[in-house]
Amino acid sequence: EADIYQTPRYLVIGTGKKITLECSQTMGHDKMYWYQQDPGMELHLIHYSYGVNSTEKGDLSSESTVSRIRTEHFPLTLESARPSHTSQYLCASSDFDSQENTGELFFGEGSRLTVL
């Protein structure tokens, strides 16, 4: 069982609202990720972090922002939500070792966002 948690699991909000999706892990992993997933489609990387104070944009352009002030915490924020932001957002962390090319990717349960 992975120790990575996302809140809220479900969120329905109106257009223009600011939202923050929370993600926390207790495994001490340096690497954390946010993926976006639409039904029947592959996961797309939108943000990642190598460690505290490190954040990078992923492959899929996203209007969201992230922060990494603490190792265990990697929240995602949308300043002004729009219907096009409706999607499933998955947080993950990894103990990937680039030297050994080993490691596992652990996912949270996801946050389903619906913007009306």
Next chain:
Amino acid sequence: KNQVEQSPQSLIILEGKNCTLQCNYTVSPFSNLRWYKQDTGRGPVSLTIMTFSENTKSNGRYTATLDADTKQSSLHITASQLSDSASYICVVSDRGSTLGRLYFGRGTQLTVWP
């Protein structure tokens, strides 16, 4: 372009039957291949991970195979159960990047009927 293609897109089988899911990839240089199970509305959970030198790996009723020469993998499910109904995602990692870049397939949606 690095890609991961999975087939079939969806599959319906009766409880107790076996099935095989396919994954073809073009990711290079190859590092490892993973199979994940994703229940509806949940996050993916790892089933197996295989490196270049591994041909087969089992996890209970799940057996994954890898042919690195033809860049193909399969996931075989034996004696299916209702709880096997889920999306099965093939994920390939390349070698050489510090992130261990991951390429995701779209998944095969498996439905097991009683």
